[in-house]
Amino acid sequence: MLQLNGCFARSSALRLAKDLAKNNRGARVLVVCVELSIAGFWAPTNHLDTLIIHAMFGDGAGVVIVGADTMHPVEQPMFEMVSASQTIIPGTQHVLGVKMGSYGVGGKVSTELYKLVADNIEPCLSEAFGPLDMGAQWNDLFWAVHPGAHGILDGIDKKLQLEPTKLAASRSVLRNFGNMFSATIIFVLDELRRRMDKEGERAEWGVMLGFGPGFTIETMVLHATGALNKN
Template sequence: MQFPSLISIATAVPEHVLLQTEAAAAAGTLFSERYSDYERVSRVFQTAGIHKRHVVRPLEWFFEPHGWPERTAAYLDGALQLFIRAATVALEKAGLNAREIDTIVTVSSTGIATPSLEAHAHGPMGFREDVHRVPVFGLGCAGGATGLSVAAKLAQARPGTNVLFVAVELCSLAFRLDELTKANIVATALFGDGAAACILRAGEKGIAEVEASGEHTWPNTLDIMGWSVDPQGFGVIFARAIPPFAEAHIGPAVSGILERAGLGMSDVDRFVCHPGGKKVITALERALSLDQGSLDHERAVLSDYGNMSAPTVLFVLERVVQAGLPHRSVISALGPGFTASCVSLKKAA
């Protein structure tokens, strides 16, 4: 059996840059007089470890209330642009054109599009009429890892075919003026927008082989992370603190995933983790028995882009690849379910 290979990786962000200081000032204007606990909760803007983010709409757009029609229009416009930009660069790096893509896996959980995004991109990109489309919704922050796993398995099932995987998330569109909650304020301080794309193919040397993948879903954890849905749009759910849960539970879960693949924690040269937040990164270092500060690319991506949900771990992977991929890396991300998703990469010899 031929391992699928990661052939290329590319990322893209919107043009609008939002400094964390600007976000904090805007949030203060919008919430401080309406939310009694705002002063205490607003400290997250200073402690989140974020310098700036990129968003699909200018800051002024968020000062007005928006319902499903406006949010969906912004999603279709912004997500399609990012899809095309990230996919185009991934194709260029792989030396391919769009008509050579056989399968497209699209991961996105921050908007609703039917037809899905890859169908909207079909004409502008020039994909073939017989391209196989696999849109995936609901993975949240774990989508970068799980989507890569799905794309790799599809590439492995048909050696020689080209699989394009694109993760696009516009988290900023979930911003809510009407949600006077801690979860909404934290989301306002954390989330940004972005996209990442990868090309995978079995039977050819690339950046790395995708040698294994797996997931672990904890029972009775549906309340940790997710969306609520109402007439105004999505509302973020953070019912339980994620850092302490990650520190207590992620180590055995990752160990179990690796064990099922015939690997141990000592076989991993570098963990590539989804940087859900500054405290989450610290919790992951403790849970995975890593030296404090070792997840340096994770902290840098968080500072430059915030938490973009699914694509974020692929932004980290891109930096790890640019710095020099070690022999074996394990991508790890946590998402709704509550689920840990892992993908093991072995550097091409």
């Protein structure tokens, strides 16, 4: 059980699940992410930061099954986790913080966050994809980005000059459900799967990005399996 890890908890859980599956032949690991933001609701009184926190975050739950050594044709995995890395940006502890007290949930989300993501996203991606020697452009990938806020997605779009459809799954989840902490990326992966099936985008390689306290950027390289083409 992982608790109080914020938005990137599901990245930690998925990395751990992959290790367990690869080291225990035939194992299937159930990853469950549950977030109940409403449980910590309290009156914002004079604290605008608290009002922003409650406006941004929502409740949600998502489930993923992780395994290795796929049993064909019974199992049809959608995505393969190729590699994962975590980058903590120095001197950014003040930028993002959520805490639980006797009064409920409070904290701060600084607007500095948006620039931090934009300034550091490309080095994180280059480090993750460099060993693969793919030579691919950012628009050649599919994207599962944790939609922490509109400003984060806008900053990534502008910095990497992505096509409008690349972050459509993340924007749709943010618009319809809000930021559900760790559960959000599971919603994004499901929305991405539906869009890839419906609209026919067949990018073979992709990236999953998560953000959290620290300030931390989680980068995971994904590979789309043939199962997407069969649905």
